[in-house]
Amino acid sequence: MIVKNPKFEISAVSKKQYPDNDLPEIVLAGKSNVGKSSFINTMINRKNLARTSSEPRKN
Ligand SMILES: Nc1nc2c(ncn2[C@@H]2O[C@H](COP(=O)(O)OP(=O)(O)OP(=O)(O)O)[C@@H](O)[C@H]2O)c(=O)[nH]1
Ligand SMILES: [Mg+2]
Helix, strand or coil: CCCCCCCCCCCCCCHHHCCCCCCCCCCCCCCCCCCHHHHHHHHHCCCCCCCCCCCCCCC
16 A cells, blocks of 8 residues: 555544545554654654653653
8 A cells, every 4th residue: 555645634523524525535544652653753754743652641
C-alpha cells in the first residue's frame, strides 16, 4: 500500500463531527501505548502525523 498525501482530518468526540464523505474507514483498536500511532505513521510513511509519546495516553 502506498499512501501519497495523508492528512489529519479531525479528532472527533461526537457524532456530528464525523467526516461526511464516502471514503472507506479503518478501525484500529488496541490498549494504550501498544503502538497504534506508530503503526499508522509507518503505514503512511510519516514520522509523526499520528502523534506518539513514550508515556501512555499522552498524545
Ligand atoms: N520496541 C518497540 N517499541 C514500539 C513499537 N511500536 C511503538 N513503539 C513505542 O511504543 C511507544 C508507544 O507507541 P504509540 O504509537 O504512541 O502507542 P499508542 O498505541 O498510539 O498509544 P496511545 O495513543 O497512548 O494509546 C512509543 O514510545 C513507540 O516508540 C515496536 O514495534 N517496538
Ligand atoms: Mg496514539
